[in-house]
Amino acid sequence: MVTSTGAVAPAGRRPGGAVRSMVRGLVGNQQFMLLIALAALVAYFTARAPVFLSNGELANILTDFCSLILLGIGETYVIASGGIDLSVGSATSLSGVVGAFAMRSLLGSHQGEALVLFVGTLVCVSIGLAIGLTNAALINWARLVPFVATLAMLGGAAGLAIVISNGEPIGLDPRAISLTTAKLGPFSYPSLVVIAIVAACWLSLHLTRYGRYTFAIGSNEFAARAAGIDVRRHVTSVYALSGALAGLAGMFVYMRLGSGAPTAGLNDELQAIAAVVIGGASLYGGVARMSGTVLGTLIITTVTSGLIISNVQANWDQVAVALLIAAAAAMQALRPARRA
Amino acid sequence: MNHLRGAGFRRRAAVAAGIALAGLLAAAGTPALASASTARPHAGHRLVIAYNMGAEADPFFIAMNVGAAAEAKKLGVTLDWQGDPSVYSPSTQIPIVQEMLAEHPDGLVISPTDPNALQPIVNEAIAEGIPVSCVDTHVTNLSKVLTYITGNNAQGGAAAADAMAKAMHYTPGKTYQVAVGMTSPTTTTNVARLAGFKAEIAKKYPGIKIVSEAYSESQPAVANSNVNDWLTKYPHLAGIFAIDGTNATGASAAIQAHNLVGKIALVGYDAYANDVALLQQGVFAALIAQQPALEGMLEIKYMVQYLRTHSRKGIPHELTLPNIVLTPHTPASVLAKYTYPTA
Numbered sequence: 081m082v083t084s085t086g087a088v089a090p091a092g093r094r095p096g097g098a099v100r101s102m103v104r105g106l107v108g109n110q111q112f113m114l115l116i117a118l119a120a121l122v123a124y125f126t127a128r129a130p131v132f133l134s135n136g137e138l139a140n141i142l143t144d145f146c147s148l149i150l151l152g153i154g155e156t157y158v159i160a161s162g163g164i165d166l167s168v169g170s171a172t173s174l175s176g177v178v179g180a181f182a183m184r185s186l187l188g189s190h191q192g193e194a195l196v197l198f199v200g201t202l203v204c205v206s207i208g209l210a211i212g213l214t215n216a217a218l219i220n221w222a223r224l225v226p227f228v229a230t231l232a233m234l235g236g237a238a239g240l241a242i243v244i245s246n247g248e249p250i251g252l253d254p255r256a257i258s259l260t261t262a263k264l265g266p267f268s269y270p271s272l273v274v275i276a277i278v279a280a281c282w283l284s285l286h287l288t289r290y291g292r293y294t295f296a297i298g299s300n301e302f303a304a305r306a307a308g309i310d311v312r313r314h315v316t317s318v319y320a321l322s323g324a325l326a327g328l329a330g331m332f333v334y335m336r337l338g339s340g341a342p343t344a345g346l347n348d349e350l351q352a353i354a355a356v357v358i359g360g361a362s363l364y365g366g367v368a369r370m371s372g373t374v375l376g377t378l379i380i381t382t383v384t385s386g387l388i389i390s391n392v393q394a395n396w397d398q399v400a401v402a403l404l405i406a407a408a409a410a411m412q413a414l415r416p417a418r419r420a
Numbered sequence: 421m422n423h424l425r426g427a428g429f430r431r432r433a434a435v436a437a438g439i440a441l442a443g444l445l446a447a448a449g450t451p452a453l454a455s456a457s458t459a460r461p462h463a464g465h466r467l468v469i470a471y472n473m474g475a476e477a478d479p480f481f482i483a484m485n486v487g488a489a490a491e492a493k494k495l496g497v498t499l500d501w502q503g504d505p506s507v508y509s510p511s512t513q514i515p516i517v518q519e520m521l522a523e524h525p526d527g528l529v530i531s532p533t534d535p536n537a538l539q540p541i542v543n544e545a546i547a548e549g550i551p552v553s554c555v556d557t558h559v560t561n562l563s564k565v566l567t568y569i570t571g572n573n574a575q576g577g578a579a580a581a582d583a584m585a586k587a588m589h590y591t592p593g594k595t596y597q598v599a600v601g602m603t604s605p606t607t608t609t610n611v612a613r614l615a616g617f618k619a620e621i622a623k624k625y626p627g628i629k630i631v632s633e634a635y636s637e638s639q640p641a642v643a644n645s646n647v648n649d650w651l652t653k654y655p656h657l658a659g660i661f662a663i664d665g666t667n668a669t670g671a672s673a674a675i676q677a678h679n680l681v682g683k684i685a686l687v688g689y690d691a692y693a694n695d696v697a698l699l700q701q702g703v704f705a706a707l708i709a710q711q712p713a714l715e716g717m718l719e720i721k722y723m724v725q726y727l728r729t730h731s732r733k734g735i736p737h738e739l740t741l742p743n744i745v746l747t748p749h750t751p752a753s754v755l756a757k758y759t760y761p762t763a
Contacts, residue, residue, distance in 0.1 A: 131652055140648040147641065239505050242477035246762045249640070249669050249694050257676045333641050337673045339694060341640045342477075343666065348639075384642075388634055388649035 110360035110411055114375040117404070118382065125386035132389045138266035143336060144381040146274040147172070150329040151345075151352035152359075152373045153281045154322030159356050160285070161318045162298035162365025163219070163226035167211055168326040168352055170237035172345025175207035175330030177241045180250035180340025193255050197335075204331040205324050211237055212323020216316035234349065241342040249339035257338040270332060277328075282370040294318060298365030354401055355380055358408045379404060467497040467727055469720060470525035472517050474533045474557070476503035479665065479692050480712050481531070483760035484555070487713030488529075491720040499720070500525060510537035517541050521550065527566075527723040531556045551726055555719050556712075557608065562738070567722050569739045571710035573609050576743035577616025580687045580708050583745050584659045585625050587685035587705030592627060598659035598685075599632040599650045601643050601667035610663050613689065617661055628659070636666050643670025651678055659685040659705075668695050672703045691746060696759045702748050709744040709758040 125132040151168045158165045183200040211233055218229035260268050267275075285291040293314050296304040305311050326345070333344040357363065358379060359372025383400045387393075471488055473481045485501055492499035502520055504512040513533045518541065521528070528545050530552060532538035539559045545552050546564050554568040562568055588596055600617070602610045614633070621628045631654055636643035643666055650657055651674065660675075662668040668688035672695070675686055681703050688695055691709035699707050722735045744758050 129653060134652060136652045137649070140645065140652060143648065144641075144645050242505055246482055247477040247479045248665075248692050248762070252694060252697055254676050257673050261677050336644060336677075337640055337669060338676065339669065339673075341666075341669055343638050344641060346639050347637070385645065385649050388632065388646055389653050391632060391653075 110408065111369060111371050111375060113411065114359065114372065114379065118375060118379050121379065121382050121386060125382070125390050128390035132386060135262070135266050137385065137389065139262035139268070141378075141381050141385050142262075142266050142271050143260060143268070144384065145377055146271050147329045147332045147336070148348065148351055148355065148381060149278055149374065149377045150274060150325045150332065151348055152355040152377045153278060153370070154325040155349075155352045155356045156359070156361060156368050156370055156373045157281075157285065157294055157318045158226070158322050159353075159361045159363060160298045160365065160368035161294045161315060162301065163315070163318070164230065164353070164363065165212075165215065165319065165322045166227065166230040166349050167215060167233035167237060168322060168329075169345035169348035169350075170234045170241065171208045171211045171323055171326035172330045172333060172348055173241040173342055174211070174237040175204040175327040176334045176340040176344045177245045177250055177330075177342055178207050178340070179204035179327075179331055180334055181244075183253065183256075183334070184251040187251070187253065196253075197256065197259075200334065201328070201331050204334070205327040208323040208325065208327020208330065209320055210323070211326070212320040213316065215323065216319040219319070220312045220315060238342075238346075245340070245342040247342060249337065249341040251334070251339045253334075253338045256335040260332075260336050270335060274332065277325075278370070278374060282374075285368070285370050290317075295366055295368075298367075300366075351380060351401075354405055358401075358404050360408065360411070376404075376408075465526075467526045467724060468500055468523075469497055469527045469529060469723055470500045470502070470520040470523070471529045471716075471719070472513065472520060473501075473503040473531040473555075474508040474513060475505070476501075477505050478508075479760055479762065480556075480690060480710065482762055484712035484716035486716070486761040488716030488720050491717040495720065495724045497720070497724055508533050510534040513538065514541060521545055521548070524548075525550060526727050528552045529555055529719045529723060532559050533557070535560045551723065553719055553723055555715055565737075566726055566732070567719070567735050567737060567739065569715050569718050569722075569741065571712075571715070571743055572740045573612035573743075574616035574619070575740075576689065576708045576710070577613035577618075578620035579616075579743055579745050580613070580661050580689070580706070581617045581620035581625065581628075583706035583708070583747065584661065584685045584687045585628065587687070587747075588658045590625055590627065594627050596625075596628045596658040597631045597654050597656060598628055598661065599634070599647075599654070599657060600630060600661045600663060601646055601671055602633060602635050602663050603638055603666060604635050605633075607664075613663050614661075631657075636670060638666055640666050640669040640673075643667045644674050645670075647671045647674035648677075651680070657684060659687070662686060662688045665690045665692055665695070668692075668704070668707075672698050675703060691755075691758050691760050693759055693762070696746070696755055699746060699748055699750075700752075700755070705747065707746045709746050709760075711741045711744070711758070713761055714741060 131137060154168060155165055179200045182203045183196050186196045186199060215230050215233055218224045219226050260270055262268055293309050296309060297311055297314060301311055334340050355376035356373050358376035359369055361368035380401055384397050387397050475481065489499055500520060502516055504516060510533045528550050532554065535558060539561060542552050542559050551566045553566045556570050558568045600614060632650055634646035647660065647670060660671050662671040671686055675681055675684055685705040687706045688704050689708045691707050695704060695707055698704055726732065726735060746755060746758060
């Protein structure tokens with residue numbers, strides 16, 4: 081039930097042992113190593129193309145980061161609880177398309193932009209929430225394993241997004257696009273909202289009873305039930321949260337493109353899971369760090385943009401992410417077990 | 421699309437049952453199925469044309485369906501339109517074609533997702549006496565195919581280069597940086613368009629330099645991110661060739677977000693309704709439109725003509741339809757004509 085933290089130097093070592101132990105502890109700390117990796121990547125890409133460290137490029141990376149981290153947060157909760165959610169990419173697509181229909185209708189009746197975006201956000205989050213609750217129902221009551229339940233939703237939601245949109249982006253909303261441009265340094269207003277959500281979820285996962293219950297269920301579901309936790313209700317809330325955040329990601333991508341695209345979240349579930357795993361989470365459940373997910377997401381988006389900026393063949397992106405996943409998994413395997 | 425998938429699953433179950441029955445009959449030495457497979461339409465029989473495409477929900481194929489369905493209705497034949505909803509791959513296409521052939525259609529029109537992988541099943545259909553035509557893409561050996569109708573991707577790429585040069589007021593002696601957004605390095609239509617684009621530049625516009633080619637992997641947000649990165653790296657970028665619909669969506673949003681409408685010559689491919697609206701607003705300098713509805717209409721027309729006359733007279737073995745360049749100055753009636761229909 082204990083999550084990954086920094087190592088503590090044992091007492092009673094000979095002089096110099098404390099330093100070695102501290103170094104070993106830092107090397108064994110996944111978050112620290114991720115920070116080093118991120119710094120190294122930034123240094124490498126900046127050396128290849130100094131413009132990489134510009135305000136404009138930070139804004140680009142932040143825009144990429146925002147939609148992916150919304151999926152990553154939800155995935156962190158789900159993986160910490162011992163599950164997996166493969167439907168978040170499709171939920172992004174479907175919610176964006178349905179939200180776009182609603183917003184196009186309101187724009188057609190000359191409603192104000194604030195009302196349009198508010199209703200659009202509500203619709204997107206509702207669609208995501210409905211997908212999350214369906215996942216939970218399939219897992220809790222149909223007794224499907226999370227992989228199968230969410231795989232079914234992945235196909236269903238992706239197909240539905242294409243069917244109802246006829247495969248085309250829905251809506252033309254240039255005012256929404258302008259909202260995603262940088263206003264405060266590299267930050268756009270929606271990106272500040274996303275950062276606030278990340279902070280709230282960070283606190284919730286690591287400092288509240290809700291977070292502790294999540295880890296408890298992921299560590300040992302039977303023990304959690306014996307301890308009086310309503311496992312079904314908690315699992316339902318975790319998948320609902322993941323779905324709602326995917327719906328919010330759908331809204332973010334809508335604002336970014338000015339339209340709801342049926343392939344907006346294509347394969348994003350794999351990117352989100354990669355970010356969580358790179359961040360040090362265990363797919364067996366019970367171990368996850370929101371800081372790790374944030375760093376994992378930053379690394380993925382940095383690599384993607386860095387390769388374009390430094391004019392490296394873009395397909396190296398997939399190779400780089402694969403290597404990072406392998407390195408993260410290796411670190412977990414080599415690290416002493418810390419689970420209670 | 422779900423109802424089609426449902427039908428597909430039922431059909432797969434029926435095929436499985438059929439295979440089991442065939443096994444039993446073969447074991448009993450009964451040749452009944454062999455004769456059924458070569459049965460030809462009798463007088464008064466309503467012709468059934470099986471039409472299989474790469475990705476059914478692609479707006480390009482939706483537009484093609486509109487043209488094919490209208491022609492089938494006009495000629496009084498049944499159109500069996502099937503394909504994977506969204507996955508453009510031989511591994512998903514081949515089982516669907518097998519199921520369609522199991523129903524012994526009178527003719528098959530196919531858009532192969534791979535020229536080699538689909539060749540055996542096309543050969544099999546022809547051997548069973550089912551005439552086969554190709555549309556948009558083709559199998560390697562076209563010698564026994566009734567007709568092959570496609571848009572000219574290389575010509576479309578060249579037309580994109582001309583439209584871009586015109587929009588950026590190309591002047592010999594000056595240098596222009598341009599970037600190309602693709603889906604992947606192996607998508608055959610993208611590759612052909614890029615080849616045509618590059619050949620035209622090499623021939624007529626030596627001042628145009630392609631500084632980057634990036635891939636969207638079918639995600640408009642990735643296409644958008646790629647353009648954002650280009651705009652940081654190349655602040656004097658003069659043109660972008662968004663080689664397909666996904667890249668057009670991502671690139672047009674990026675151009676608007678950076679207030680660069682009219683300052684960067686953005687040329688897109690395909691005439692989806694949204695992109696035509698953006699063309700009219702000046703976000704796109706040009707769109708290269710294919711003619712999918714016409715392709716679908718001609719495929720049905722030629723197949724029915726052959727089935728009814730048993731003659732290839734008047735049916736071109738290969739027909740390449742030119743792509744049309746649409747610009748903000750194109751009359752609205754022409755734009756309406758070439759905008760891909762959805763229903």
